[in-house]
Amino acid sequence: MTRTVEEHQQAVLGLLRYSSAFGDGQAEQLPLTAARGRVLAKDLVAPVSLPPFDNSQMDGYAVHRENLVQSGEPLRLTVTQPVPAGAVPAPLQPGQAAPIMTGAMLPEGAAAVVPIERANPPQFPSAEQYRNSSFRVDLPSVEDGLFVRRAGSDLSAGDVALRAGTVLGPAQLGLIAACGLATVAVRPRFQVLLLTTGDEVQDPGTDPEPGKIYDANSTLLQAALEEAGVLVQRHSVFADRPEELRRALQSISRPVNLILSTGGISQGAYEVVRQALTDSSVEFLSVAMQPGGPQAIGTINGIPFLGFPGNPVSALVSFEMFLRPALGTVTGIPGTRISLPARLTEDVQSPESKHQVRRGIYTDRSGQGEGIGDVALLGGPGSHLMHALAGSNALVHFPVGTGALEAGDLVAVWLLGEPRAGVQPFHPSNPNREALT
Structure with a gap:
Protein backbone atom coordinates (compact mmCIF):
# COMPACT_ATOMS: atom_id res chain seq x y z
CA MET A 1 0.00 0.00 0.00
CA THR A 2 1.33 3.47 -0.90
CA ARG A 3 0.08 6.69 0.65
CA THR A 4 0.68 10.28 -0.25
CA VAL A 5 2.52 12.47 2.23
CA GLU A 6 -0.72 14.33 3.01
CA GLU A 7 -2.62 11.09 3.66
CA HIS A 8 0.01 9.85 6.10
CA GLN A 9 0.15 13.21 7.86
CA GLN A 10 -3.58 12.96 8.51
CA ALA A 11 -3.23 9.33 9.64
CA VAL A 12 -0.54 10.23 12.19
CA LEU A 13 -2.57 13.19 13.46
CA GLY A 14 -5.67 11.02 13.84
CA LEU A 15 -3.68 8.35 15.69
CA LEU A 16 -2.34 10.83 18.23
CA ARG A 17 -5.56 12.76 18.56
CA TYR A 18 -7.83 9.79 19.22
CA SER A 19 -5.58 7.10 20.71
CA SER A 20 -2.84 8.80 22.72
CA ALA A 21 -5.07 9.61 25.74
CA PHE A 22 -3.05 12.81 26.01
CA GLY A 23 -4.46 15.35 28.43
CA ASP A 24 -7.71 13.69 29.53
CA GLY A 25 -8.37 16.74 31.70
CA GLN A 26 -5.22 16.20 33.73
CA ALA A 27 -3.02 19.03 34.94
CA PRO A 51 -1.61 47.90 38.57
CA PRO A 52 -3.13 47.10 41.99
CA PHE A 53 -3.33 50.84 42.88
CA ASP A 54 -3.00 54.22 41.18
CA ASN A 55 0.71 54.94 40.86
CA SER A 56 3.14 57.37 39.30
CA GLN A 57 4.48 56.83 35.80
CA MET A 58 7.35 59.28 36.39
CA ASP A 59 9.65 60.72 39.02
CA GLY A 60 8.00 64.05 39.76
CA TYR A 61 5.42 65.87 41.89
CA ALA A 62 1.93 64.59 42.72
CA VAL A 63 -0.63 67.39 42.44
CA HIS A 64 -4.00 67.60 44.22
CA ARG A 65 -7.11 67.51 42.03
CA GLU A 66 -8.22 70.94 43.33
CA ASN A 67 -5.01 72.45 41.97
CA LEU A 68 -5.55 71.28 38.42
CA VAL A 69 -6.03 74.36 36.20
CA GLN A 70 -6.69 74.76 32.52
CA SER A 71 -5.81 78.45 32.24
CA GLY A 72 -2.16 77.90 31.48
CA GLU A 73 -1.08 79.67 34.66
CA PRO A 74 1.75 77.98 36.59
CA LEU A 75 1.21 76.61 40.08
CA ARG A 76 3.18 77.50 43.19
CA LEU A 77 2.78 74.71 45.72
CA THR A 78 4.23 73.78 49.08
CA VAL A 79 6.35 70.65 48.97
CA THR A 80 5.34 67.94 51.44
CA GLN A 81 6.96 64.63 52.39
CA PRO A 82 8.28 62.47 49.53
CA VAL A 83 6.59 59.24 48.45
CA PRO A 84 9.07 56.44 47.67
CA ALA A 85 7.99 53.27 45.88
CA GLY A 86 6.56 50.75 48.33
CA ALA A 87 5.34 53.33 50.86
CA VAL A 88 1.75 54.13 51.80
CA PRO A 89 1.59 57.94 51.60
CA ALA A 90 -0.37 60.36 53.74
CA PRO A 91 -3.31 62.09 52.01
CA LEU A 92 -2.35 65.08 49.88
CA GLN A 93 -3.95 68.43 50.74
CA PRO A 94 -4.86 71.22 48.32
CA GLY A 95 -1.91 73.56 47.77
CA GLN A 96 0.62 70.75 48.33
CA ALA A 97 2.88 68.87 45.96
CA ALA A 98 4.37 65.53 46.99
CA PRO A 99 7.70 64.39 45.49
CA ILE A 100 6.84 60.96 44.13
CA MET A 101 8.97 58.23 42.60
CA THR A 102 8.15 56.04 39.61
CA GLY A 103 5.81 53.21 40.64
CA ALA A 104 4.95 54.78 44.01
CA MET A 105 1.35 54.79 45.23
CA LEU A 106 -0.49 58.01 44.43
CA PRO A 107 -1.55 59.83 47.62
CA GLU A 108 -5.24 60.18 48.35
CA GLY A 109 -6.46 63.41 46.75
CA ALA A 110 -3.76 63.46 44.05
CA ALA A 111 -4.92 63.44 40.44
CA ALA A 112 -1.80 64.04 38.33
CA VAL A 113 1.99 63.90 38.32
CA VAL A 114 4.31 66.57 36.91
CA PRO A 115 7.71 65.17 35.82
CA ILE A 116 10.62 66.57 37.81
CA GLU A 117 12.24 68.05 34.70
CA ARG A 118 9.17 70.29 34.18
CA ALA A 119 9.37 71.69 37.71
CA ASN A 120 11.11 74.89 38.81
CA PRO A 121 13.58 74.13 40.28
CA PRO A 122 14.00 70.87 38.26
CA GLN A 123 15.26 68.82 41.22
CA PHE A 124 13.85 67.53 44.47
CA PRO A 125 14.50 69.42 47.72
CA SER A 126 17.52 68.64 49.83
CA ALA A 127 17.18 67.04 53.27
CA GLU A 128 17.61 70.42 54.93
CA GLN A 129 14.89 71.97 52.75
CA TYR A 130 12.54 69.15 53.74
CA ARG A 131 13.26 69.85 57.40
CA ASN A 132 12.34 73.54 57.30
CA SER A 133 9.05 72.61 55.54
CA SER A 134 8.90 75.89 53.64
CA PHE A 135 10.15 74.75 50.25
CA ARG A 136 8.01 75.85 47.33
CA VAL A 137 7.97 74.56 43.77
CA ASP A 138 6.57 76.10 40.59
CA LEU A 139 4.77 73.68 38.31
CA PRO A 140 3.11 74.13 34.94
CA SER A 141 -0.63 73.69 34.71
CA VAL A 142 -1.58 70.04 34.34
CA GLU A 143 -4.61 68.02 33.33
CA ASP A 144 -6.31 65.28 35.27
CA GLY A 145 -4.56 61.90 35.02
CA LEU A 146 -1.24 63.19 33.67
CA PHE A 147 1.42 60.48 34.12
CA VAL A 148 -0.81 58.42 36.39
CA ARG A 149 -1.17 54.66 35.96
CA ARG A 150 -4.71 53.88 37.05
CA ALA A 151 -5.48 50.74 39.05
CA GLY A 152 -6.63 47.99 36.70
CA ARG A 187 -0.94 20.31 30.82
CA PRO A 188 1.15 17.18 31.32
CA ARG A 189 3.97 16.60 28.87
CA PHE A 190 3.38 14.20 25.99
CA GLN A 191 5.37 11.02 26.75
CA VAL A 192 7.14 8.98 24.08
CA LEU A 193 8.93 5.65 24.50
CA LEU A 194 11.78 5.65 21.98
CA LEU A 195 13.14 2.34 20.66
CA THR A 196 16.00 1.57 18.27
CA THR A 197 16.53 -1.84 16.72
CA GLY A 198 19.24 -3.69 14.83
CA ASP A 199 22.04 -6.20 15.39
CA GLU A 200 24.35 -3.78 13.60
CA VAL A 201 23.76 -0.95 16.08
CA GLN A 202 25.89 -0.27 19.15
CA ASP A 203 25.80 2.50 21.74
CA PRO A 204 28.04 5.56 21.42
CA GLY A 205 30.93 5.52 23.84
CA THR A 206 31.71 1.83 23.29
CA ASP A 207 34.66 0.45 21.35
CA PRO A 208 33.82 0.08 17.63
CA GLU A 209 33.14 -3.47 16.52
CA PRO A 210 33.55 -4.86 12.98
CA GLY A 211 30.38 -4.57 10.92
CA LYS A 212 28.58 -2.34 13.44
CA ILE A 213 27.58 1.33 13.49
CA TYR A 214 26.90 3.67 16.36
CA ASP A 215 23.29 4.47 17.28
CA ALA A 216 22.65 7.99 16.01
CA ASN A 217 18.86 7.68 15.81
CA SER A 218 18.17 7.63 19.54
CA THR A 219 20.10 10.85 20.17
CA LEU A 220 18.77 12.47 16.99
CA LEU A 221 15.12 11.73 17.73
CA GLN A 222 15.33 12.34 21.46
CA ALA A 223 16.70 15.83 20.80
CA ALA A 224 14.01 16.48 18.17
CA LEU A 225 11.24 15.23 20.45
CA GLU A 226 12.43 17.25 23.42
CA GLU A 227 12.66 20.33 21.20
CA ALA A 228 8.96 19.73 20.49
CA GLY A 229 8.19 19.68 24.23
CA VAL A 230 8.01 15.88 24.62
CA LEU A 231 9.13 13.83 27.61
CA VAL A 232 11.23 10.96 26.23
CA GLN A 233 11.83 7.54 27.73
CA ARG A 234 14.71 5.91 25.89
CA HIS A 235 15.15 2.14 25.68
CA SER A 236 18.43 0.40 25.00
CA VAL A 237 18.95 -0.93 21.47
CA PHE A 238 16.94 -4.06 20.64
CA ALA A 239 18.75 -6.83 18.79
CA ASP A 240 17.11 -8.54 15.82
CA ARG A 241 15.15 -11.05 17.94
CA PRO A 242 11.44 -10.73 17.11
CA GLU A 243 10.13 -12.70 20.11
CA GLU A 244 12.09 -10.58 22.56
CA LEU A 245 10.85 -7.37 20.97
CA ARG A 246 7.25 -8.66 20.84
CA ARG A 247 7.29 -9.42 24.58
CA ALA A 248 8.79 -6.02 25.38
CA LEU A 249 6.20 -4.18 23.28
CA GLN A 250 3.29 -6.11 24.76
CA SER A 251 4.43 -5.22 28.29
CA ILE A 252 4.28 -1.47 27.71
CA SER A 253 1.40 0.35 29.39
CA ARG A 254 0.27 3.88 30.17
CA PRO A 255 1.22 6.65 30.86
CA VAL A 256 3.16 6.41 27.59
CA ASN A 257 1.30 8.34 24.88
CA LEU A 258 3.28 6.99 21.93
CA ILE A 259 5.75 4.22 21.13
CA LEU A 260 8.24 5.26 18.47
CA SER A 261 10.73 2.85 16.92
CA THR A 262 13.38 3.22 14.24
CA GLY A 263 14.56 0.50 11.89
CA GLY A 264 13.24 -2.94 11.07
CA ILE A 265 10.15 -1.99 9.04
CA SER A 266 11.20 -2.48 5.41
CA GLN A 267 11.11 -5.54 3.12
CA GLY A 268 14.44 -7.13 4.11
CA ALA A 269 14.96 -10.57 5.61
CA TYR A 270 15.78 -9.27 9.11
CA GLU A 271 13.15 -6.58 9.67
CA VAL A 272 12.67 -7.23 13.38
CA VAL A 273 9.82 -4.76 14.05
CA ARG A 274 7.82 -6.07 11.12
CA GLN A 275 8.36 -9.68 12.24
CA ALA A 276 7.55 -8.91 15.87
CA LEU A 277 4.25 -7.25 14.94
CA THR A 278 3.12 -9.62 12.18
CA ASP A 279 -0.18 -10.48 13.86
CA SER A 280 -0.87 -7.05 15.33
CA SER A 281 -2.98 -4.14 14.17
CA VAL A 282 0.13 -2.24 13.11
CA GLU A 283 0.15 -1.44 9.40
CA PHE A 284 3.38 -1.46 7.38
CA LEU A 285 3.17 0.68 4.28
CA SER A 286 5.01 2.93 1.89
CA VAL A 287 4.66 6.69 1.61
CA ALA A 288 5.47 8.39 -1.68
CA MET A 289 8.38 10.26 -0.09
CA GLN A 290 12.16 10.16 -0.39
CA PRO A 291 13.81 9.59 2.00
CA GLY A 292 11.48 7.99 4.56
CA GLY A 293 9.24 5.89 2.31
CA PRO A 294 8.75 2.89 4.65
CA GLN A 295 6.45 3.69 7.57
CA ALA A 296 4.56 1.77 10.27
CA ILE A 297 1.47 2.96 12.12
CA GLY A 298 -1.05 1.42 14.50
CA THR A 299 -1.59 0.65 18.17
CA ILE A 300 -0.08 -1.78 20.67
CA ASN A 301 -2.24 -2.49 23.72
CA GLY A 302 -4.21 0.61 22.78
CA ILE A 303 -1.09 2.80 22.73
CA PRO A 304 -0.24 4.56 19.45
CA PHE A 305 2.76 3.13 17.63
CA LEU A 306 4.85 4.66 14.86
CA GLY A 307 7.76 3.00 13.11
CA PHE A 308 10.30 5.12 11.24
CA PRO A 309 13.01 3.86 8.87
CA GLY A 310 16.43 3.12 10.33
CA ASN A 311 18.59 5.49 8.30
CA PRO A 312 19.15 8.66 10.35
CA VAL A 313 18.14 11.17 7.66
CA SER A 314 15.01 9.13 6.91
CA ALA A 315 14.16 9.08 10.61
CA LEU A 316 14.52 12.85 11.02
CA VAL A 317 12.62 13.64 7.80
CA SER A 318 9.83 11.31 8.98
CA PHE A 319 9.72 13.15 12.30
CA GLU A 320 9.60 16.57 10.65
CA MET A 321 7.01 15.59 8.04
CA PHE A 322 4.64 13.50 10.16
CA LEU A 323 5.21 13.56 13.91
CA ARG A 324 6.27 17.14 14.70
CA PRO A 325 3.17 18.78 13.16
CA ALA A 326 0.85 16.22 14.77
CA LEU A 327 2.44 16.79 18.17
CA GLY A 328 1.98 20.53 17.75
CA THR A 329 -1.73 20.11 17.07
CA VAL A 330 -2.33 17.69 19.94
CA THR A 331 -0.19 19.33 22.64
CA GLY A 332 -0.68 22.97 21.69
CA ILE A 333 3.06 23.60 21.46
CA PRO A 334 3.68 25.12 18.02
CA GLY A 335 5.15 22.46 15.76
CA THR A 336 5.07 24.01 12.31
CA ARG A 337 8.38 24.93 10.77
CA ILE A 338 8.77 28.33 9.13
CA SER A 339 8.18 27.81 5.40
CA LEU A 340 9.74 30.21 2.90
CA PRO A 341 10.15 30.40 -0.86
CA ALA A 342 13.74 30.23 -2.09
CA ARG A 343 15.61 30.23 -5.39
CA LEU A 344 17.63 27.16 -6.26
CA THR A 345 21.31 27.80 -6.87
CA GLU A 346 21.65 24.79 -9.21
CA ASP A 347 19.72 22.48 -11.51
CA VAL A 348 17.91 19.63 -9.74
CA GLN A 349 16.29 16.37 -10.84
CA SER A 350 13.60 14.91 -8.55
CA PRO A 351 11.59 11.68 -9.00
CA GLU A 352 8.15 12.72 -10.23
CA SER A 353 6.35 9.95 -8.36
CA LYS A 354 7.65 10.97 -4.93
CA HIS A 355 7.78 13.97 -2.62
CA GLN A 356 11.53 14.38 -2.26
CA VAL A 357 12.98 16.16 0.77
CA ARG A 358 16.57 17.36 0.43
CA ARG A 359 18.85 19.13 2.86
CA GLY A 360 20.21 22.57 2.11
CA ILE A 361 21.60 25.90 3.20
CA TYR A 362 19.13 28.77 3.04
CA THR A 363 20.70 32.22 2.68
CA ASP A 364 18.61 35.29 3.48
CA ARG A 365 18.93 37.99 0.81
CA SER A 366 16.50 40.48 2.36
CA GLY A 367 19.38 42.61 3.64
CA GLN A 368 20.49 43.06 0.05
CA GLY A 369 17.12 44.42 -1.04
CA GLU A 370 15.86 41.07 -2.30
CA GLY A 371 12.63 39.60 -0.99
CA ILE A 372 13.49 35.95 -1.65
CA GLY A 373 16.51 34.02 -0.42
CA ASP A 374 18.65 31.35 -2.05
CA VAL A 375 18.96 27.68 -1.18
CA ALA A 376 21.95 25.52 -2.05
CA LEU A 377 21.46 21.75 -1.77
CA LEU A 378 23.83 20.00 0.57
CA GLY A 379 24.67 16.37 -0.12
CA GLY A 380 22.64 14.08 -2.32
CA PRO A 381 19.27 12.44 -1.67
CA GLY A 382 20.87 9.55 0.23
CA SER A 383 19.39 8.81 3.66
CA HIS A 384 22.75 8.11 5.34
CA LEU A 385 24.41 11.52 4.82
CA MET A 386 24.60 12.67 8.45
CA HIS A 387 27.44 15.12 7.84
CA ALA A 388 25.40 16.95 5.22
CA LEU A 389 22.36 16.91 7.53
CA ALA A 390 24.36 18.44 10.37
CA GLY A 391 25.54 21.25 8.09
CA SER A 392 22.06 22.12 6.86
CA ASN A 393 19.66 24.77 8.08
CA ALA A 394 16.70 23.88 5.85
CA LEU A 395 14.66 21.07 4.37
CA VAL A 396 14.00 21.62 0.66
CA HIS A 397 10.75 20.26 -0.77
CA PHE A 398 10.20 18.82 -4.24
CA PRO A 399 6.56 17.66 -4.32
CA VAL A 400 5.19 14.82 -6.43
CA GLY A 401 5.30 15.73 -10.11
CA THR A 402 8.24 18.11 -9.81
CA GLY A 403 10.72 16.37 -12.12
CA ALA A 404 13.45 18.70 -13.40
CA LEU A 405 14.09 22.20 -12.04
CA GLU A 406 16.66 24.76 -13.05
CA ALA A 407 18.82 27.15 -11.06
CA GLY A 408 16.70 30.16 -10.18
CA ASP A 409 13.43 28.21 -9.93
CA LEU A 410 11.45 28.70 -6.73
CA VAL A 411 11.03 25.91 -4.17
CA ALA A 412 9.62 25.74 -0.64
CA VAL A 413 12.05 25.37 2.26
CA TRP A 414 11.42 24.63 5.93
CA LEU A 415 13.89 26.36 8.23
CA LEU A 416 15.61 24.05 10.72
CA GLY A 417 17.85 26.78 12.07
CA GLU A 418 18.85 30.39 11.58
CA PRO A 419 19.20 31.49 7.95
CA ARG A 420 22.59 32.58 6.73
CA ALA A 421 22.76 36.33 6.24
CA GLY A 422 23.95 36.90 2.69
CA VAL A 423 27.08 34.75 2.98
CA GLN A 424 28.39 32.00 0.77
CA PRO A 425 26.72 28.63 1.43
CA PHE A 426 28.65 26.40 3.84
CA HIS A 427 29.46 22.84 2.88
CA PRO A 428 30.95 20.20 5.18
CA SER A 429 34.73 20.07 5.34
CA ASN A 430 35.06 18.09 2.10
CA PRO A 431 36.16 20.82 -0.34
CA ASN A 432 34.95 18.79 -3.33
CA ARG A 433 31.20 19.47 -3.18
CA GLU A 434 30.53 17.04 -6.00
CA ALA A 435 31.70 14.22 -3.75
CA LEU A 436 28.70 14.91 -1.51
CA THR A 437 26.17 14.59 -4.30
Missing part, protein backbone atom coordinates in the same frame (compact mmCIF):
# COMPACT_ATOMS: atom_id res chain seq x y z
CA GLU A 28 0.03 19.45 37.10
CA GLN A 29 0.89 22.40 39.31
CA LEU A 30 4.39 23.73 38.71
CA PRO A 31 6.44 26.55 40.17
CA LEU A 32 6.86 29.34 37.63
CA THR A 33 10.58 28.63 37.35
CA ALA A 34 9.78 25.17 35.97
CA ALA A 35 6.88 26.12 33.68
CA ARG A 36 8.65 27.78 30.73
CA GLY A 37 7.55 26.21 27.45
CA ARG A 38 4.63 24.39 29.05
CA VAL A 39 0.98 24.83 28.07
CA LEU A 40 -1.57 26.44 30.39
CA ALA A 41 -4.14 23.84 31.47
CA LYS A 42 -7.06 26.17 32.21
CA ASP A 43 -8.03 29.82 31.98
CA LEU A 44 -6.06 31.90 34.44
CA VAL A 45 -8.26 34.47 36.22
CA ALA A 46 -6.45 37.49 37.64
CA PRO A 47 -6.69 37.49 41.45
CA VAL A 48 -5.60 41.16 41.62
CA SER A 49 -5.74 44.18 39.36
CA LEU A 50 -2.68 45.40 37.49
CA SER A 153 -5.63 49.90 33.56
CA ASP A 154 -3.63 46.84 32.42
CA LEU A 155 -5.79 44.08 33.90
CA SER A 156 -8.74 44.05 36.29
CA ALA A 157 -9.19 41.50 39.06
CA GLY A 158 -11.55 38.78 37.90
CA ASP A 159 -10.62 39.15 34.21
CA VAL A 160 -9.08 36.26 32.29
CA ALA A 161 -5.36 36.98 32.23
CA LEU A 162 -4.37 34.03 30.00
CA ARG A 163 -6.47 31.51 28.09
CA ALA A 164 -6.09 27.76 28.42
CA GLY A 165 -3.75 26.48 25.74
CA THR A 166 -1.35 29.42 25.98
CA VAL A 167 2.31 28.42 25.69
CA LEU A 168 4.11 29.92 28.67
CA GLY A 169 7.10 32.01 27.69
CA PRO A 170 8.93 34.73 29.65
CA ALA A 171 6.20 37.36 29.12
CA GLN A 172 3.37 35.05 30.18
CA LEU A 173 5.25 33.81 33.24
CA GLY A 174 6.05 37.41 34.15
CA LEU A 175 2.34 38.25 34.00
CA ILE A 176 1.48 35.32 36.27
CA ALA A 177 4.14 36.44 38.76
CA ALA A 178 2.80 40.01 38.61
CA CYS A 179 -0.59 38.59 39.64
CA GLY A 180 1.07 37.27 42.80
CA LEU A 181 0.97 33.59 41.86
CA ALA A 182 3.98 31.35 42.49
CA THR A 183 2.64 28.25 40.71
CA VAL A 184 0.59 27.52 37.60
CA ALA A 185 -1.50 24.60 36.33
CA VAL A 186 -0.08 23.19 33.09
